[in-house]
Amino acid sequence: MTSSSARPRLVLAMSAEVCGELLDPVVVRRLAAVAEFDPGLVVTDFADPAVREALAGAEALLTGWGCPPLTGEALDRMPALRTVVHAAGSVKHHVTTACWERGLTVASAAAANAVPVAEYTVAAILFAGKGVLAAAHAYRRDRRPPAGPAAFGRVGNFGRTVGVVGASRIGRRVIELLRPFDLRVLLHDPYLTKDQVRELGAEPAGLDELARRSDVVTLHAPELPSTRHLFDAARLALLPDGATLVNTARGSLVDTEALTAELVRGRLHAVLDHTEPEVLPPGSPLYELPNVLLTPHVAGSLGNELSRLAHAAVAELERYAAGLPYADPVRPETLSRSA
Structure with missing residues (x-):
């Protein structure tokens, strides 16, 4: 040049x-x-x-x-x-x-913009594993702490499995930032070989396998016709009870109607910085559900x-x-x- x-x-x-x-x-x-x-x-x-x-x-x-x-x-x-x-x-x-x-x-400056998104994502993953959102809502409701550690249920980040979908700049940065923690990291990216996934410090997994095994799934795939509703009703159903879906990528990757149904049931948790539509209608239950953290596209640089x-x-x-x-x-x- x-x-x-x-x-x-x-x-x-x-x-x-x-x-x-x-x-x-x-x-x-x-x-x-x-x-x-x-x-x-x-x-x-x-x-x-x-x-x-x-x-x-x-x-x-x-x-x-x-x-x-x-x-x-x-x-x-x-x-x-x-x-x-x-x-x-x-x-x-x-x-x-x-x-x-x-x-x-x-x-x-995409690499620079990836930094705060990855930081937001890692914070969401760690808070999800610790059960912070549920504990905060319970504390606000009851005005007293739970009676003893057992009352918090099965929380903690020791040995949890995190599924990363997409080895984008942000996805790779998330994997890098998760290295100091006692977590198992799965990665699905159709453009990488299994050896390339391992070189990044993750375990290769098919998308359905990743969904079944992960306590937290975080999305970092691009918005393409092939990725629209990547997590539809069928794939969301594969997530274990109590799993958390984190979306800092694009709202179109998730079937909002199907995810809303799972969240209303209370089976899953979600941290959503992107949704489809980008601003949910005023009557959406996602604004009020205690198992949802909804933010207005703030993960990127601000x-x-x-x-x-x-x-x-x-x-x-x-x-x-x-x-x-x-x-x-x-x-x-x-x-x-x-x-």
Whole structure:
């Protein structure tokens, strides 16, 4: 990879709100050292006549949430464009086939965004094994602790089995973070061999086997036609009584109606940061059930974690300006089966 100048001309393309959160003074100084750009110019519409001149000379785009799609028509306005660096995870919302047809290179901060999702997931797994959600609800209801350790039931994380579905960046990070704990980790990923699964520190398992054996199942598969309702009524029925399903991936991986039925019965527990629909209807029982922890898509980067994304993106731009390959490139051949 080579850049056409020591300091390529860069344009910011994302929502103004996101830009304000990402570009703190430290990031702006670091960007200014590597690229020529106007920190006050944030493009939200590639067809806006006011940004025509800036886009015409842009060699690089720094994108974020809210970036418009990079269609062929949009790219016609950027004849000098050579690369796109995304200061977030998935690029599917704005990187189109036109980008690959024109030979653009693309990088993202997906690895950085995987960190907080994996941390959230590990916290959910450990809390699930410990029975924290049920204990908290009981304590709130009864206003007194249970009478003795036996009253908590069969809880604890010693020797529990965790099933990880998908060896994505997040799935791999979860496995890595679980290593210090006394847990057995199963992994299902159709793109890995059994030896590759073992190299990651997990035991290979078919999807149904994983469902039957796991105390906690955590989903890290991409949203594809083949993964829609991966956990349907039949597969949810395979989970042991009292098992917990953690979904920080995509709501479409789970049949919401079937899961709701299991949760209403009280047979399963769930930690859901994604649902289908993304916002459940007001009457959904999942808002109130004591065996459900429902969060509004907060596992990914928020607050000061956005700085990690910004610095990861700037590091890639530094590599580009130095003529080095990206550390975390996005490749068209793998994009179709990634998040």
